[in-house]
Amino acid sequence: MKLNKDEIGRRYGRALFEFASEQAQQKAILDELVAIEQIYEQVPDLGNILTDARLSSLEKQSLLDLIQKNASSIMQHFLQLLFDYRRLDCLSAIKDFYQTLYDQADSIYDATVTSAIDLxxxxxxxxxxxxxxxxxxxxxxxxxxxxxxxMGGLIIRVGDQIIDGSVASRLKKMSQALLNS
Structure with missing residues (x-):
């Protein structure tokens, strides 16, 4: 069974986070993942180039060596592992899951707030x-x-929890209550 990129991201991201935690390097590794992801954003097809058949193994290794040049030994070994298992195209998913684990461990939450006007x-x-x-x-x-x-009020989303305090939602509930009576 072939794994999708999200599942690969979860597995490798968790393994890297656990190892980084043992080494007390969680933040440093996150910073390196973010920096490498920026390289991927500058060369959008880089992950595929490093995993598919466009280049020889020697050419791919040379590219990887450039990416690893300023990386910590942990990140160098991790990138080499991804290269060896042809998983460098999953780096963004790995970084995203690593970020999620880091945020959970550090009690950092992302909240999306919808408002009728700017706050x-x-x-x-x-x-x-x-x-x-x-x-x-x-x-x-x-x-x-x-x-x-x-119309007014706020809709707050934190993770999978939604708090809907919007005027539109309240009006809709009132309308339904009147129709049901």
Whole structure:
């Protein structure tokens, strides 16, 4: 059975995170993964080039050596492992899952807030504090989305939890209640 990139990302990301944790290098390895992902963004097909048949093994190894040049020994060994198992095309999925594990371990939460209007800095700070308190987070990364259709209030999404305090949602509930009575 062939694994998809997300499953590969979870397996390798977890293994790398556990090893980095044993070495007390979680943040340093995350920083290296982010830097390598930036290289992948500059050369969008790099992962495929390093895994498919376009280049010889020697040419691919030379490219990998350039990527590994300034990496820590942990990252050098990890990249070589990915190369040997032809998994370098999954680096983005690995980094994403590693980031998820890092955030969980460090109590960092991502929250998406939908508002009818833009929020000022004070409102954003109060919202981050409230979300941190509600979810027990040390830090909250906030993404604001503007959607005038919600009319007012907020819709807050943290992970798979949604708190819908929008005016549009309240009106819809009131309308349904009136129709059902």
């Amino acid at each position: 000022n800095t004070r409102q954003k700070n109060l919202l981050m504090q409230a979300i941190a308190q509600q979810f027990g987070a040390k830090k909250v990364r906030l993404e604001i989305q503007i959607n005038p259709e919600i």
